Amino acid sequence: MTTLLNATGIRAGYLPGVDILRGVDLHVDEGELVGIIGPNGAGKSTLIKALFGLVAIREGSVTLREDDITNKAAHDLVKAGVGYVPQRANVFPSLTVEENLEMGLFTDPHRWDERVPAVHELFPLLANRADQKAGSLSGGERQMVAMGRALMTAPSLILLDEPSAGLSPANQELVFDTVRKIADSGVSILMVEQNARRCLEIADRGYVLDQGSNAYTDTGDALLHDENVIGLYLGTLGRE
């Protein structure tokens, strides 16, 4: 397998002298769906933001294929083929669904005709609701808009921060199915999730992040059956 994204020894934080990430190592291979789970406050969102150039990396390095992308600006990463869907506020509520998709192409507007059919095929809802304001959609539908927008640039890697958060169980299932479908279409995905069990079930590999460091890593399946991971991170629900 070819490594697409490789992060080594990442240290990052918000306040001077206080590292939230304390030496994180992680990689994503071409075509892989990789999940990150861990307790609240572990630094999962901070890690995704650091990879996307939104939180400064203090130590360590990130490469995308052969290129060093450590601390590259987000708009340059979009051009390099990286998409990002944040945990909160990931659509423009006052814009229509179609306008939200257009925002995804702001770096490259002439690609609309080429890209929109592929995105509509993955998310037929976005074609049916093209003129509806994103703010009037349900949480699950908004998540589709956010993922569709990130796919408009035909990224090779998408960073997803808690795509199922706040959704009904049925909508969560829809999101997990869609994420797997996107990965099966050849787009690599690095996904943070609070629904740890479902995340590991669909992921090829997973990482458990705890207090800003790697705690465990293995295939999704192996982590699901690891007694320590179950006891510490999956809770009693893990023992099905």
Ligand SMILES: Nc1ncnc2c1ncn2[C@@H]1O[C@H](COP(=O)(O)OP(=O)(O)OP(=O)(O)O)[C@@H](O)[C@H]1O
């Ligand atoms: N903008 C910020 N300024 C200062 N500290 C922050 C900021 N954002 C996050 N933190 C702190 O960084 C730590 C990690 O937060 P982060 O959001 O990365 O955790 P998380 O693993 O994504 O948690 P959750 O599961 O709740 O989303 C927390 O202690 C948090 O308070």
Ligand SMILES: [Mg+2]
């Ligand atoms: Mg978070």
